Amino acid sequence: MTRAPDTPPPPGDTAPIFGTHLFDGCAAVRGYALNAMCFSFNEAANREAFLADENAYCQRYGLNSEQLAAVRARNVLAMIEAGGNIYYLAKLAGIFGLNVQDVGAQQTGMSVDEFKAMLLAQGRKAGED
Amino acid sequence: MARIIGGYFTSHVPAIGGAIVRGDQEEPYWKPFFDGFPPVRDWLGAERPDVAVCFYNDHGLNFFLDKMPTFAVGAAHEYRNEDEGWGLPLFKSFSGHPDLSWHIIEQLVGDEFDVTTCQSMLVDHALSIPFELAYPKAKEWPLKLVPIAINTVQYPLPSAKRCLALGRAVHRALASWQGAEKIVVIGTGGLSHQLDGERAGFVNPEYDRFCMDSLAANPEAICVDSTKEIVRKSGSQGVEILNWIAARGALGEVPARETHRNYHIPISNTAAATMLLETV
Numbered sequence: 001m002t003r004a005p006d007t008p009p010p011p012g013d014t015a016p017i018f019g020t021h022l023f024d025g026c027a028a029v030r031g032y033a034l035n036a037m038c039f040s041f042n043e044a045a046n047r048e049a050f051l052a053d054e055n056a057y058c059q060r061y062g063l064n065s066e067q068l069a070a071v072r073a074r075n076v077l078a079m080i081e082a083g084g085n086i087y088y089l090a091k092l093a094g095i096f097g098l099n100v101q102d103v104g105a106q107q108t109g110m111s112v113d114e115f116k117a118m119l120l121a122q123g124r125k126a127g128e129d
Numbered sequence: 130m131a132r133i134i135g136g137y138f139t140s141h142v143p144a145i146g147g148a149i150v151r152g153d154q155e156e157p158y159w160k161p162f163f164d165g166f167p168p169v170r171d172w173l174g175a176e177r178p179d180v181a182v183c184f185y186n187d188h189g190l191n192f193f194l195d196k197m198p199t200f201a202v203g204a205a206h207e208y209r210n211e212d213e214g215w216g217l218p219l220f221k222s223f224s225g226h227p228d229l230s231w232h233i234i235e236q237l238v239g240d241e242f243d244v245t246t247c248q249s250m251l252v253d254h255a256l257s258i259p260f261e262l263a264y265p266k267a268k269e270w271p272l273k274l275v276p277i278a279i280n281t282v283q284y285p286l287p288s289a290k291r292c293l294a295l296g297r298a299v300h301r302a303l304a305s306w307q308g309a310e311k312i313v314v315i316g317t318g319g320l321s322h323q324l325d326g327e328r329a330g331f332v333n334p335e336y337d338r339f340c341m342d343s344l345a346a347n348p349e350a351i352c353v354d355s356t357k358e359i360v361r362k363s364g365s366q367g368v369e370i371l372n373w374i375a376a377r378g379a380l381g382e383v384p385a386r387e388t389h390r391n392y393h394i395p396i397s398n399t400a401a402a403t404m405l406l407e408t409v
Contacts, residue, residue: 013358017360017361018328019328019331020323020325020326020361020364020365021325021326021365022284023284024283025283028194036193038189039189039193039194041214042190042211043212044212047214080326086324086325086365086366087188089325090188090214090215091189091213091214091215094214094215094216099144099215100324100397101397101398103324103325103329104329107325107327108327108329115329115330118330119330119395119398120395122332122334122394122395125334126334126394
């Protein structure tokens with residue numbers, strides 16, 4: 001169905017999108033401490049301080065118990081559930097040498113090779129269309 | 130009178146920065162993407178624009194959640210890149226064009242776009258990588274910069290329709306600028322991709338093709354969807370198409386001429402695209 005260009009989108013699109021967590025005001029409030037800690041990792045000295053004493057560093061930013069557990073478990077979906085935003089979480093992942101494909105693999109339950117292969121297959125499929 | 134020569138549009142995947150540093154442009158994984166750039170370079174080499182107006186989104190270098198502007202216009206003398214925390218190379222600084230920035234700001238606010246103004250503003254990979262791609266041999270950037278950042282991080286995001294209107298207001302501002310500069314417009318980000326959640330790795334070539342097919346002649350067609358619907362179709366970060374839409378708006382309301390297109394899946398998690406649109 002196409003709408004005329006002047007027609008505003010339907011109000012209140014509340015239908016969920018599979019596997020997608022919009023980072024809205026609720027998430028931004030819930031995740032503020034976690035995201036603030038991740039934002040601090042723009043500075044090398046802060047990354048080193050985190051690696052030197054992870055618990056102390058998390059405490060300094062006031063992470064709640066859910067956020068602490070998610071960080072300790074290196075569990076990205078749990079971090080998102082606790083209000084983490086992927087752009088900031090990527091800085092935390094970077095400390096462990098993980099890139100967005102490693103993070104994608106973890107969230108989808110694939111191995112990194114499987115995740116990369118899945119993307120390559122989508123490229124091949126698009127090329128055939 | 131200033132003249133808008135056209136615009137180029139490109140993905141800004143951070144990994145591209147790493148590939149450039151390693152010199153991987155000819156590697157099989159990267160070549161299909163980098164091969165999209167010679168036509169852009171040739172065009173820029175022939176036109177030699179003096180100023181770039183670049184629509185992009187910040188990924189947590191300059192802006193944090195403490196203050197998150199929907200639309201922010203840089204008005205600095207210089208724009209630096211800094212450590213983004215994940216091992217990217219440091220990119221070159223840009224010279225600003227504060228007089229033009231303030232003219233755009235005056236015109237935008239006069240046009241009822243109440244933008245945030247930034248006299249100090251770091252620019253991240255989303256802005257730098259498109260210049261690295263377009264000017265690979267430059268020791269310093271051969272043009273000045275006016276950066277315009279759009280919030281694609283924290284909802285509510287501006288609608289696509291609003292971003293197109295913002296771009297068109299920027300176009301009116303540029304059209305009324307009395308300088309003699311040649312201006313290139315740049316839109317960065319996209320196309321379909323998703324980094325977060327159980328749907329990570331999602332791409333949608335059919336929707337990307339629709340966006341690319343619509344951009345030059347009928348950008349309004351992309352703007353019928355809410356931002357949430359755009360996320361549904363193009364992934365959480367596919368919503369960066371908002372930068373493309375605003376940049377398209379800055380080329381004006383008349384149809385533009387598509388002179389080049391490149392599309393390749395995947396670069397990292399992203400359906401990567403490059404387009405060149407010239408003003409008619």
